[in-house]
Amino acid sequence: MLLLFEVEQQNGIDDLRLAMLQAQLARFPASGHVLHFIDWAKIELTKDTLGRYILANPAALTGPTLWGLPVVATEAPAFQGKFLTGAFNAAAQLFDREDANVVISTENADDFEKNMISIRCEERLALQ
Template identity: 40%
Template sequence: MIEDKVLNGTGTGEPTGILATSGVQEVNPDGADTMGLVKAVRRAKGRVQRVGGVTTAVLLNPEDQEEIDLLQDTTGRFYGQGPFGTGPGTLWGVPVIASEKIPAGQALVGDFKQVQLLDREGLAVTAFNQHKDFAQRNLVYVRAELRAGVVIWRPNRLCLVKAA
């Protein structure tokens, strides 16, 4: 859940998410195909570098990651590691993170060291069985609370690849 709020938060009663933060750069893909997304990720990486950032990760929807992994040339050879490759998935030399929280057809590229979760109050976990008839039914009520805020120190070191 915290992953969703850090990325897609509206700022009202929850943190302002990365995708709603002003100052995050945007790049449009050349076309609606997978290769257009791959090229746009490279352009986004360049934009981050031009403002002094080091691209640490590419965030992709799992559907897009699958399409990129399955890209083949005209002779049927996979561009990437193929079905028998091992190791972490990368795109333009940068680790790829798959998340359903980013919409398909989009990618978030950037220096994720610029995004931090600052604790205001540490994690508090409370467990008790004195809730209604939980003791009779051998159930335990668990409540976990965390008060934190998301800080994006330099939003221009993040770049969203988004279709126009």
């Protein structure tokens, strides 16, 4: 990434802001971030010198955001230690190959005898 200036004590939060700047300079303003669950937790748990959380308010019920953009946490191993910032609203497309499918059953092995219910939910999507 080409930097026009130096950032003191650069960290992951700075990296995401600089990625937003890079998208803006390419004339595609970012509309969101994608990070691994672990990396997002590290950012949320960042504290100042007095032990106060910089970003997260553990009592808040708001959705995850950073620099005013939504953050989507993923468990995809390829994202650990990496991130994706982009103009998803202008340059991404979601393909819904199959509607959501929910199957409920009590006939799995011994579920009936144990008074249990098995639930399977699935949907086939692709992001391009």
